Amino acid sequence: MKTLVITAHPNMSKSKVNKAWTNRLQQEENVTVHDLYSLYPTFEIDAEKEQQQLLEYDRIVFQFPFYWYSSPALLKQWQDSVLTYGFAYGSEGTRLHGKEFMLAISSGGPAEAYQAGGYNHYSISELTKPFQATANLCGMHFLPSFLLQGMMTLTEEKLQESADALAAYVTNSELRRKR
Numbered sequence: 001m002k003t004l005v006i007t008a009h010p011n012m013s014k015s016k017v018n019k020a021w022t023n024r025l026q027q028e029e030n031v032t033v034h035d036l037y038s039l040y041p042t043f044e045i046d047a048e049k050e051q052q053q054l055l056e057y058d059r060i061v062f063q064f065p066f067y068w069y070s071s072p073a074l075l076k077q078w079q080d081s082v083l084t085y086g087f088a089y090g091s092e093g094t095r096l097h098g099k100e101f102m103l104a105i106s107s108g109g110p111a112e113a114y115q116a117g118g119y120n121h122y123s124i125s126e127l128t129k130p131f132q133a134t135a136n137l138c139g140m141h142f143l144p145s146f147l148l149q150g151m152m153t154l155t156e157e158k159l160q161e162s163a164d165a166l167a168a169y170v171t172n173s174e175l176r177r178k179r
């Protein structure tokens with residue numbers, strides 16, 4: 001199983017979590033890390049090249065820091081440019097059908113904030129519905145998201161544990177059968 005991790009962080013050199021995650025994922029043999037802000041700093045995405053690359057992978061991961069309850073802007077731009085009619089959706093847009101899709105998200109707010117009664121009111125699962133709907137329209141199987149939440153209480157040990165857990169998660173080929 002080949003996994004493509006598409007990551008979007010506007011300031012990866014200052015990142016703690018997403019940098020540690022990508023560094024760890026790069027050690028995995030069947031994982032390719034694709035860093036959008038380093039490839040497309042001017043937001044001019046080579047859609048055709050991106051589409052061709054997607055075809056080579058079984059599992060697609062979007063990895064990003066939660067920004068205003070969604071992804072950083074370049075990842076949205078990537079979706080708008082790459083997931084085109086006739087490629088990703090529409091009667092003949094079946095090229096992504098059957099692939100697996102998942103999110104790996106870091107959030108500043110802690111897990112308990114993301115629930116009814118918490119200060120962010122909504123769960124990550126609710127807030128990421130547009131990604132799930134996108135996966136559905138493209139015929140991809142949406143897998144449970146991988147999360148690291150609460151930057152105030154993050155220790156170096158927790159960060160390394162999370163990076164190892166993410167590497168194990170994205171390379172686990174059994175996720176679909178277990179659901």
Ligand SMILES: Cc1cc2nc3c(=O)[nH]c(=O)nc-3n(C[C@H](O)[C@H](O)[C@H](O)COP(=O)(O)O)c2cc1C
Pocket residue numbers: 009014015016017018019064065066067068069070106107108109110151
């Ligand atoms: C522009 C901006 C928007 C943010 N929006 C949110 C948000 O909506 N919810 C949240 O929990 N954290 C938010 N944060 C905090 C980031 O999610 C957090 O700093 C990041 O996930 C940490 O990962 P990193 O070390 O890779 O940067 C925001 C941060 C920035 C700079």
